[in-house]
Amino acid sequence: MERLWNFVHQHVLFPLAEPMVPWKKETYVGLDVFYKEYIEVGGRSFGQNFIPFLQGLGMPKQPRAFEWCAGAGFVGFSALAHGLCENLALADISKEAMKACRRTIAKNRLGQRCVAYVSDNLKDIPQSEKWDLVLGNPPHHADEYAGDRRGYDDKWGIRRGFYTSVRPFLNPGAVIVVLENNRASTLDGFRGMIEDGGLKIVLTQNDVPERTSEDRFYFIVTMRREDTPPAWLTGG
Numbered sequence: 533m534e535r536l537w538n539f540v541h542q543h544v545l546f547p548l549a550e551p552m553v554p555w556k557k558e559t560y561v562g563l564d565v566f567y568k569e570y571i572e573v574g575g576r577s578f579g580q581n582f583i584p585f586l587q588g589l590g591m592p593k594q595p596r597a598f599e600w601c602a603g604a605g606f607v608g609f610s611a612l613a614h615g616l617c618e619n620l621a622l623a624d625i626s627k628e629a630m631k632a633c634r635r636t637i638a639k640n641r642l643g644q645r646c647v648a649y650v651s652d653n654l655k656d657i658p659q660s661e662k663w664d665l666v667l668g669n670p671p672h673h674a675d676e677y678a679g680d681r682r683g684y685d686d687k688w689g690i691r692r693g694f695y696t697s698v699r700p701f702l703n704p705g706a707v708i709v710v711l712e713n714n715r716a717s718t719l720d721g722f723r724g725m726i727e728d729g730g731l732k733i734v735l736t737q738n739d740v741p742e743r744t745s746e747d748r749f750y751f752i753v754t755m756r757r758e759d760t761p762p763a764w765l766t767g768g
């Protein structure tokens with residue numbers, strides 16, 4: 533029943549009501565990010581953990597970043613505004629989310645630096661895209677929110693699809709940072725699919741080995757198997 537309701541909500545009610553829903557705005561270092569309430573799924577709150585995490589590591593500005601499962605792009609646009617990347621690509625399966633990203637790009641005159649793709653995972657990303665940094669706050673749950681693609685990753689299929697298809701888009705030395713929730717997952721659940729994708733885990737932050745009863749957000753940092761992690765990642 534919950535799954536049916538979520539489907540009707542997502543595919544019938546949302547598209548009908550969407551034009552009437554007012555735009556909202558969040559500002560990062562002078563960059564206005566536009567969104568509608570239902571698109572916001574953590575990017576404005578815990579999603580902003582990316583910024584101090586990357587700044588704390590001393591990451592230099594990356595030429596081109598990508599936000600996977602971007603929603604309204606709170607994470608990616610904030611990274612751009614904070615000088616963590618020069619250019620930004622964003623993608624999401626939701627047309628409404630990408631409409632919001634395109635509004636942000638237009639209103640901030642970022643057309644030369646940013647692009648937004650509607651894409652199921654990486655399937656519709658042009659092969660010419662090459663990234664130095666990938667950021668992602670994907671749906672966190674495989675046993676809650678069934679039918680709601682903002683929260684539910686059925687049998688971790690979105691993760692598996694991402695980790696096993698992202699390699700061709702990575703420049704040598706590229707770093708992938710994904711935000712996870714220990715209430716829903718543990719690092720060990722993702723290790724196999726990361727390795728199957730020709731990647732390796734180079735760093736994690738704030739994870740614990742067992743699932744937690746409360747939200748506990750953690751980062752998984754991966755790179756291509758053959759790449760040497762940069763000094764800013766290893767503290768060298």
Ligand SMILES: C[S@@+](CC[C@H](N)C(=O)[O-])C[C@H]1O[C@@H](n2cnc3c(N)ncnc32)[C@H](O)[C@@H]1O
Pocket residue numbers: 571572573574575576579600601602603604605606607623624625626629651652653654668669670671672681682683690
């Ligand atoms: C937890 S929300 C996070 C959104 C945004 N990153 C944020 O932090 O606010 C997960 C996002 O993943 C998107 N998503 C779900 N399934 C997807 C898929 N197969 N391909 C691309 N995006 C997907 C949803 O539309 C949603 O915007």
